Amino acid sequence: MLVQNFADWLHVLIPSLVGYVQIYALPLAIAYFVHLCWHESPAEKNANKLPVVNRILPFEPQLITRIRWGFWAKRILQQAHVEYGDDPYVLARGDMDVTVLPASMIPELNQLPAEVISTREFHAHTLLGHITGIDIVRKTGFHVKVLLNRLSPALPQQIEPMNRRISAAMTRALPQTPGEAAVIKPLELFVEFISEAVALMLYGSPLCDDPEIVRLCHLHTRNSESSYFPSDQVFSGGYVANHEAVFTIVFVMRFVPSWLQSTLVWLLPWKWSLARTWKAIQDVVVPEIERRRKAEQRSDGDEEEHQDCISWMVRDGKTDVEQDPEILAKLVGALTSGSTFSTAGVVSGVIANLSIRPSLLEEVREEIQQVYDETQGNWTNSALNSLPKLDSVMKETARLTPAAMVLYSRHVEDDFTLSTGLKLHKGQRITTVPQIKSMNPETYRDPHTFDGLRHCGGQAFRKVDNDVLTWGSGRWACPGRFVANVMAKMVLVKLILEYDFRLVGDKKLPDVVMHEFTLFNPFTKLEVQRRDQVS
Template identity: 25%
Template sequence: MDLPVNDSLTAAEAVVTSRGAIRQVLTHASALRLEDLKLNIGTGPTILVMIAAWFLLSAYTRPSIRIAGAPVVGRRSKWEPDLSLLWRYTAQAREIIGGGAARFKDRPFIVKRHDVDWNVMPHKYLDELRLVSPLKLSSVKANTQNLGHKWTKLTHVTTSNLHFRVVSNKLTPDLPKYLEGIRRELDDVWADEVPRPTEWQEFDIQEAHRRLAGRLAAKVFVGHPACRDPEWIRVSVGFSMDVFKTGLLLRMFPPLLHPIVARLLPSRRAVLNDLEIAKRTLGPLMDKHREHVAAKARGEEVEEEEDILLHWMMDHATDEENKLDNMAVRNLFITLAAVHTTSMSATHMLFDLCAHPEWLDVMRDEISQVKRELGPLGSSPEAAPKHWLARLEKMDSLFVESQRMNLPSLFVPQRIATEDYTLKDGTVIPKGAKITWAARDHMHDPDVYHDPSVFDPMRSYRKRHSAPGLLNKHLASAASLDSLAFGYGAQACPGRWFSVGEVKLILVKLLSEYEVKFTPDRTTRPENLYAGENSFPDPSVNIMLKLREEPL
């Protein structure tokens, strides 16, 4: 799981689930923008005026805070104007970024987006900056800027790190307990979300993954009965989609237009509605917890579900953080990261297995072996999820390779400089500059990975077993210099261990009980879609599934 104060928020940011809108944004840079706007601004002269204003303001109002001497990349010729380059970014970011990374491995370069200039850093600086304080180089400010925080009510998460601390100080230290909790919850909710056909049936596995992840996250964050509340599940999943769409649309306009554009977006209105529903759900839960705390202080015995993250946040929050509006935003923001990091990872891994079915039996054989050695998952202390899932080394290696091949963002990690910062070689990162790294290009560099274009799910497995001292390295939960899916350094995703465990639980159940394959019209893995620097699985792709005659 991945949180807004870390580098993997961009992974969740990549999920834009409006199928038509995704395809429009890739084929016609203006289509998504106009389709979303014309419902509110009408047609004809109003749209023409806005288009003209957009072009004009793009040239004169966008921030341009750059590292001195960093060249701009992506122009087709030295005569191409900024407006043309900005226009092409949404559909051609992969080519623009890749060209810059190939030309400038040892120096910063600039990639221009409609709303900001990216300062793309060479990989050599990554280790130097890994421990720099977030007070100087902030990931939360960079990532919430991508989500239009001023217009999606996410500014609360930039004022303190309560949502980061609850994961670092509660969820991760007590990981075995939480994994066991979601294992039980998964067994209970599976039948609600996944059919049990005895013949091949087409199924929207991506929506199922989102809903499963949403329900498991709710079990941990708000507990029973809210985690079974259809409205809370709908809002926790829908909020993420609405925020992503709003952020994506706003990034296509210069900041000066954001106050106008934001108010015209249906997705922003949906965000505001989601927050109101969240407050109606969380308000009674917070009141009840306060009553329990007061009763305990009086020496009374109370019955309250233990280890709910909402309770921990309330107990460790300031008065400002404990306000209902503040707490609702933070809880939905944590859920945003948890739901979509998990669901996308599970979807990518399943697509990879369907595209390479020879690995399905390898994964099932490993599951069967662990079951024989430890017993059924959760059947004894020795078969507790943390121990049981750790034995799935080949599935873990598949996870690492799937992340490498399907990195949700071309840019990981991301930071904004809150003050001028000077590197050891004298390079100055100016205050306000947005810096990042071309993670996908690094992880597809033949000097880093052998045959990087080849899908090899046993890469990490072989590395781990190449020497005794490497058995605890090259894991899916690692945040290393050459594996950046969860970020890197002190601001890497603190919930990545939980996320990896959750994905494994879902895949173990799916592969143990079902046969899976692509629909008959598909013989190869679907290409990922790109919108700017963001990547995501094609939402139009379903799978076929049926129950196994002999489940594991």
């Protein structure tokens, strides 16, 4: 009888519970979602009582802050400069609060050890390392050591084979008959050219001679099938838009609350493509490291030393992390992401600026021709560094269109008080806005105007300049800047000497600005025509 009553009670209770769930589940889920979006990234403790930019209301939902920063970052920074000048303030991004410091404090910050401020932690966070794979830099800076201590000193010996590979790729892709024209999407095609040098730099011979390895280098950076078409096909609209996988994921997912990113990112096709290339890199690099490690052990140092990043990592790794093949494979992928697209963007920007300034283009072309004649076409490191006009155009391009509107970004690892009395607290993030100085009339005359030759006689493009900050500053300045400078100039020299080119539409498309990033417009089309007289 007792059992029967209990069964009857359950028979009544369960439908009632189901009814309540149906009524209240959706509103509760929505309320919980709103709560998480509102409080998903608590505001940084503003111990210095600095003014806060991009937070209109004290309890504004973080999702709203994210959206506003994502679409109107440039305007927000400009307004902040008008209001606060060189005074520090807190920038609310939605995913984090960042203390913006004046660039004049960089020399003092450069003196702080890595135990106090860290660049790797900041970049891993801002590039969503947990979903893009870039978070490997949180574990180790081994790749930076390899670039600085191995690749940069070996660069003079690498220039000839790098140039040969880039030239061959350009010959295959671009018109070779005088007068023949084609329309290209410069950013995507230049990624392929740069990938030839990156494959040599990372994998070395004979692996880099495998077309699939080169293809892997540029597929890890972009997603599409083709960038080169005969003129009539492109003009008819028959082309596919390309995208840079890592940045596309970052652009989209930075709008999404942090707790949803790891799940929703799989709705993006670029995430699936990126996951495939990460796996492909692992499948190539891990067994290759094991093979080279065994070869090193057998050779007892008698074998000729290979000049590539994988070989240097195998030789120089000391700790368990530096010897782990899977970690090294991830570092190779991170280096691929960081070297191809950014360098191709510089080349694309320079070509676009030259194409709408014919007289400047002729001056640069004459300079390149003169050095070509003097060296009989032997483009050594010294020859590439003897092009002050080209250097100036590259630097001016970077000044007006920096890769990011905030640079010198750091994560504070330990408490520290600056000479101004400003207190840095563990867990805090700091950054600077370089264009405040580079667009200052006291720094550059008529700063909003493109003057391609304004940097002649000044610092070369490859060198750190605190007025522009293209490469950052101090011990954390970009370790790959020397390689990027060489790769960019190899493409530019050949293109300027051997081709006439113009932007389709005869005007430069506006750059893509999303969050703090500035990217060359991927929909830009360039008509290139083989010159009649080529040295």
